[in-house]
Amino acid sequence: MAASSKATSGQPTGAESVFSSFMTEVKEIEKKDSVLTSKQQIDRLLRPGSTYFNLNPFEVLQVEPDMKVEIIKKQYRKLSILIHPDKNPDNKDRALSAFEIINKAMKTIEDENHRKRVLNTIQEAKEKTEFEIEEKRKKLKKEGKPTSIEEDDPERLKATLYKTTVKLFADYERRRKELEDREQQIRKREREEEIANEDKTKKQKEWQKEWEDGRTKRVDNWRNFNDKKKKKKSSNKGQFRPPKPKLEQR
Numbered sequence: 707m708a709a710s711s712k713a714t715s716g717q718p719t720g721a722e723s724v725f726s727s728f729m730t731e732v733k734e735i736e737k738k739d740s741v742l743t744s745k746q747q748i749d750r751l752l753r754p755g756s757t758y759f760n761l762n763p764f765e766v767l768q769v770e771p772d773m774k775v776e777i778i779k780k781q782y783r784k785l786s787i788l789i790h791p792d793k794n795p796d797n798k799d800r801a802l803s804a805f806e807i808i809n810k811a812m813k814t815i816e817d818e819n820h821r822k823r824v825l826n827t828i829q830e831a832k833e834k835t836e837f838e839i840e841e842k843r844k845k846l847k848k849e850g851k852p853t854s855i856e857e858d859d860p861e862r863l864k865a866t867l868y869k870t871t872v873k874l875f876a877d878y879e880r881r882r883k884e885l886e887d888r889e890q891q892i893r894k895r896e897r898e899e900e901i902a903n904e905d906k907t908k909k910q911k912e913w914q915k916e917w918e919d920g921r922t923k924r925v926d927n928w929r930n931f932n933d934k935k936k937k938k939k940s941s942n943k944g945q946f947r948p949p950k951p952k953l954e955q956r
Contacts, residue, residue, distance in 0.1 A: 744788050744789055744793060744794055744801075745794075747785065747788055747789050748794065748797060748800050748804045751766065751803075751804040751807050751808070752800055752804055752807075756807075758872060758875065759872060760807050761872075761876065761878075761879055762824065762827075762828070762872070762875055763810075763812070763814040764778075764811075764815070764824070764828070765871075766807060766811035767781055767782055767785060767811050767812065767815070768781065768785075771824075771825055771828050775815060775816060778812070782808060782811075782812045785808055786805065786808060786809075789801050789804045789805055790805060791805060827871075827874055827875055827878060828871060830874060831867065831870045831871035831873075831874045832871075834874070835863075835866055835870045838870075839855065839857050839863075842855050842857075843855065
């Protein structure tokens, strides 16, 4: 909250001044880092922890967030040619995985809503870094110590900002997955209940059908039974029946 209030107050903080002063130097560093061989680019995109490192599409394509989409597309095309599986026959499977990563990054940037969410996360990471730097200075000043910190060095500041950005993207991704898992569990339970109800209804219908189908048979059996009783009675009418013997009385 404090970081956001500083960013919206209209007054530049000490950290913001630092960011402005070293921006040119950082861009030069990033430019050097972006000139990698095919293998180095593939290794970069598939390095350990890449699941979280590659959540920032601008980092994947090695471009600045404030660049126009048209310029980013040019960088994407250069990178896609460099790591294309056909250009890396000896490393085809890894090249394909890396190629899919940059494709996903470009699609994210081209989508206006996704791009906006990514930019908001990057801005939040910057504000968070600025706020933490400012808090460090305040603490040192309060303790009567020099207010110079390691983030005064552009390389160190870049590393801190990068770490904060990666962590923030990772936190949001974990939350997204947790929410997705919960929703999936809810849908699964609802589907299980739906299947159970469908099965119950099906069994009730089958039982009802069997009962209806058996009604005719039961009625026929009952009629046959009564007919046999009647025939037996009628056949017994014409037969001679000897009188029952009387017991002798003394």
